[in-house]
Amino acid sequence: MKRGKSDTKLDTFVSLSKQRSIQIVIAVAVFYMLLVTLEIPFVFDSRFTSETTTATSTTLTRFSHLQSEQDLHDKDAPSRPMNWVSHNSAQPMRSQLARSTTKPNKILSTLGFEPKTFDPTKKDGSVSLHKAAKTAWEDGLKIWDEMESGKMQVLEVKKPENKSEPCPNSVSLSGSEFLKRMRMVELPCGLTLGSHITVVGKPRAAHAEKDPKIALVKEAGETVMVSQFMMELLGLKTVEAEDPPRILHFNPRLKGDWSLKPVIEQNTCYRMQWGTALRCEGWGSKADEETVDGQVKCEKWVRDDEDDDKSEESKATWWLNRLIGRTKKVSFDWPYPFAEEKLFVLTLSAGLEGYHINVDGRHATSFPYRTGYTLEDATGLAVTGDIDVHSVFAASLPSNHPSFSPQRHLEMSSRWKAPPLSVGSVELFIGVLSAGNHFSERMAVRKSWMQHRLIKSSNVVARFFVALHARKEVNLELKKEAEFFGDIVIVPYMDNYDLVVLKTVAICEYGVRTVRAKYIMKGDDDTFVRVDSIIDEVNEIPAGRSLYIGNINYYHKPLRYGKWAVTYEEWPEEDYPPYANGPGYILSSDIGRFIVSEFESHKLRLFKMEDVSMGMWVEQFNSSRPVEYVHSLKFCQFGCIEGYYTAHYQSPKQMICLWEKLQKQGRPQCCNMR
Known part of the structure; x- marks a missing residue:
C-alpha cells in the first residue's frame, strides 16, 4: 500500500510538471511573438535609415565642391534622415515609396562656382567679364546666405496692389508744365472705353540731319530736311528697369520720310521689337479693308x-x-493733317476696337488694338520730336485702380505647380532665362505652353533660370515663388546682362545632371514654345548623333560701334562662329556635358553674348566629334510667323492668346502677326 501511494504521488508530480512545462512553453511562445511583433518596425527603421544615410552621404560626397547646395540642404533639413520614418504611423512608409519614384526639387543651381572659376588674368579677351562675374558671384552668395539665415530684412513698403493711388477723372497740363515733366503725362490708372486725350501743339520747321532714321541718304555726309514728331501711349508699370512698351506709337512725318511724301506711321513696340507698321500715305483705305469701329484706318489726303x-x-x-x-x-480731299509751324488740335479717343485720332475736328487715322495690351496698361503719354506742345488734356479716365498689378501678377494656385521630377531620364529639358522681377512673364508661361501634356507627364521638363536681383524685396518674393511653384532654379550671382551666359551654363548642368535629358533647349521668358514640334524636330535626326538646332546665323560680324558694340579685346576675330539665335535653340546632351566639364575645369571661354558663346562652344566640340547643324526659320527671332516652332517677343497676354489658339484650332496661329 505504501508503494502504491508513492506511485500515485509520483504520477501526480509528473502530471503537474508537464502542465508547468506546457505553460512555460506557451509563455515563451507568447513572449517571442510579442518580441518579434515589436521588433519589426525597428528592423525596418534601421534598414531605411541606413540606406537613406548612405544615399545622402553619397550625394553630398558627389557634390562636395558645391558649398552653396550643401548649405541649402543643411539649413532646409538638418535632421531629415531621422524624421522620414515614424514608429507610430504607416504613412511615412508610403511617403518613402513615393520618394523612390521622384526626385527632390532644388531651387538653387548646383553648378560648381569656385574662387578659381573666374580668372581675372585670362588672356582670351574675357578679362572684364571674369572680373564682373567674380564680383557678381561673391555678392550673390552673400545675399543668398542672408536670405537663408533669415537675417535679410526689408523695410515695410506698400505693395502696388495695395496702393491707394488716386485715379483722377481728368488731367490738364500747360506747355510749360509738360516740359517740366520731361514731356510726359502720367495716367495712374490707365485708360478706359471712352477716354480721350487732346494735344494742342505746333510742328517745328524742318531742319537738316546728316543721319536721319526715317530717310535714305545717297551719299556720305549728305543732309536731309526732317520734321517729325511722336505721340506715344506707354506702359509705364509693366516691368521695372526696362524700356516701357509702346502701346501706341503715332508718328507724323511731315518731311524726311524715305518715300519723300508726308506720311503717318503707327505701330507698337515690346522689348525694343517693333510690330508691323500701319503707314498712312494719303491713298486712303480700300473699300474692302476692315475698319475700326466703322472708321477707316487711313483717310485720304491730297498728296501733291x-x-x-x-x-x-x-x-x-x-x-x-x-x-x-x-x-x-x-467727297473732298483734305490736305495732310499737319503743317510746319501751324497750330493743330489732336484728339485721341479709345473705342471698342481701337484708337481713333482726329486732327482739327476731322478723322485722320484709326489703329486697332493689339492683343498684348489692354487700355489699363496705357499709363503714360509722351510727345517728343520736332514739336512745341501748348497744352495736354485727358478726360473720361477710369475712376478705379486696375484690378491687378503686372509686376506682382502671381496666382498662387497648386494648378500651376510643376509636376515632380521622375527618377529616370527625360526626352527634353527646356531651360528658360528670366529676370528676377519678371513675375508676370513667368506666370504667363506657366499658364500657356508649360501646360502641355508632355510637360505635365514629366516626359519633358521646363525650368526658369533666374539670378539674384539688386532689390532685396524682389529676391524674397522670388524665393517664395520658387518654393511654391517648384519650377525656378536660382543661379546665385547678381544679375547682369553681360553675365547671362552663366545661366546658359547652369541650364546645361541641370539638363545633364539633375534630369539627365537627351536634349537640352534654351529659351526666354517671352518665347512661346510648341513643345510637340520641338520633339518632332529632334526626332528627325538619327539617334546617337550630336545636334545643334535653331535659327542659325552664318558669317555674322560683331558690331564695333553703337549701343551693342563689341570691342576687339572682347572678340578679336572678324567673324562670329555659326550660332543659333538666343530665343530658342536645341543641343544634344553630349554637347551639354562638354560645356559643363569645360566650365568646371576652368577651360570654358566666356563671352557676353550667350548665343554667340553657345555657337563658339559647339564649334569647339565639333572639332573632335561631328555635330549636325540644323537651320530653321521657324525658330522665330523677331515676333511670330505662321507655322512657328517658337515665337519671340510675346507679351504675357500674347502668350495666353497663342496657347488658346493652339488649343482651340489645333494649329499654330499668331496673335497680331509681326
Whole structure:
C-alpha cells in the first residue's frame, strides 16, 4: 500500500510538471511573438535609415565642391534622415515609396562656382567679364546666405496692389508744365472705353540731319530736311528697369520720310521689337479693308500739296457741287493733317476696337488694338520730336485702380505647380532665362505652353533660370515663388546682362545632371514654345548623333560701334562662329556635358553674348566629334510667323492668346502677326 501511494504521488508530480512545462512553453511562445511583433518596425527603421544615410552621404560626397547646395540642404533639413520614418504611423512608409519614384526639387543651381572659376588674368579677351562675374558671384552668395539665415530684412513698403493711388477723372497740363515733366503725362490708372486725350501743339520747321532714321541718304555726309514728331501711349508699370512698351506709337512725318511724301506711321513696340507698321500715305483705305469701329484706318489726303492750282480747283468744284446739289454725298480731299509751324488740335479717343485720332475736328487715322495690351496698361503719354506742345488734356479716365498689378501678377494656385521630377531620364529639358522681377512673364508661361501634356507627364521638363536681383524685396518674393511653384532654379550671382551666359551654363548642368535629358533647349521668358514640334524636330535626326538646332546665323560680324558694340579685346576675330539665335535653340546632351566639364575645369571661354558663346562652344566640340547643324526659320527671332516652332517677343497676354489658339484650332496661329 505504501508503494502504491508513492506511485500515485509520483504520477501526480509528473502530471503537474508537464502542465508547468506546457505553460512555460506557451509563455515563451507568447513572449517571442510579442518580441518579434515589436521588433519589426525597428528592423525596418534601421534598414531605411541606413540606406537613406548612405544615399545622402553619397550625394553630398558627389557634390562636395558645391558649398552653396550643401548649405541649402543643411539649413532646409538638418535632421531629415531621422524624421522620414515614424514608429507610430504607416504613412511615412508610403511617403518613402513615393520618394523612390521622384526626385527632390532644388531651387538653387548646383553648378560648381569656385574662387578659381573666374580668372581675372585670362588672356582670351574675357578679362572684364571674369572680373564682373567674380564680383557678381561673391555678392550673390552673400545675399543668398542672408536670405537663408533669415537675417535679410526689408523695410515695410506698400505693395502696388495695395496702393491707394488716386485715379483722377481728368488731367490738364500747360506747355510749360509738360516740359517740366520731361514731356510726359502720367495716367495712374490707365485708360478706359471712352477716354480721350487732346494735344494742342505746333510742328517745328524742318531742319537738316546728316543721319536721319526715317530717310535714305545717297551719299556720305549728305543732309536731309526732317520734321517729325511722336505721340506715344506707354506702359509705364509693366516691368521695372526696362524700356516701357509702346502701346501706341503715332508718328507724323511731315518731311524726311524715305518715300519723300508726308506720311503717318503707327505701330507698337515690346522689348525694343517693333510690330508691323500701319503707314498712312494719303491713298486712303480700300473699300474692302476692315475698319475700326466703322472708321477707316487711313483717310485720304491730297498728296501733291505743291500743286496749288489743283488744290484750289478741287475746293471750287466741291463748293459748286454742294450748292447745286448734283449729288447727295460729295467727297473732298483734305490736305495732310499737319503743317510746319501751324497750330493743330489732336484728339485721341479709345473705342471698342481701337484708337481713333482726329486732327482739327476731322478723322485722320484709326489703329486697332493689339492683343498684348489692354487700355489699363496705357499709363503714360509722351510727345517728343520736332514739336512745341501748348497744352495736354485727358478726360473720361477710369475712376478705379486696375484690378491687378503686372509686376506682382502671381496666382498662387497648386494648378500651376510643376509636376515632380521622375527618377529616370527625360526626352527634353527646356531651360528658360528670366529676370528676377519678371513675375508676370513667368506666370504667363506657366499658364500657356508649360501646360502641355508632355510637360505635365514629366516626359519633358521646363525650368526658369533666374539670378539674384539688386532689390532685396524682389529676391524674397522670388524665393517664395520658387518654393511654391517648384519650377525656378536660382543661379546665385547678381544679375547682369553681360553675365547671362552663366545661366546658359547652369541650364546645361541641370539638363545633364539633375534630369539627365537627351536634349537640352534654351529659351526666354517671352518665347512661346510648341513643345510637340520641338520633339518632332529632334526626332528627325538619327539617334546617337550630336545636334545643334535653331535659327542659325552664318558669317555674322560683331558690331564695333553703337549701343551693342563689341570691342576687339572682347572678340578679336572678324567673324562670329555659326550660332543659333538666343530665343530658342536645341543641343544634344553630349554637347551639354562638354560645356559643363569645360566650365568646371576652368577651360570654358566666356563671352557676353550667350548665343554667340553657345555657337563658339559647339564649334569647339565639333572639332573632335561631328555635330549636325540644323537651320530653321521657324525658330522665330523677331515676333511670330505662321507655322512657328517658337515665337519671340510675346507679351504675357500674347502668350495666353497663342496657347488658346493652339488649343482651340489645333494649329499654330499668331496673335497680331509681326
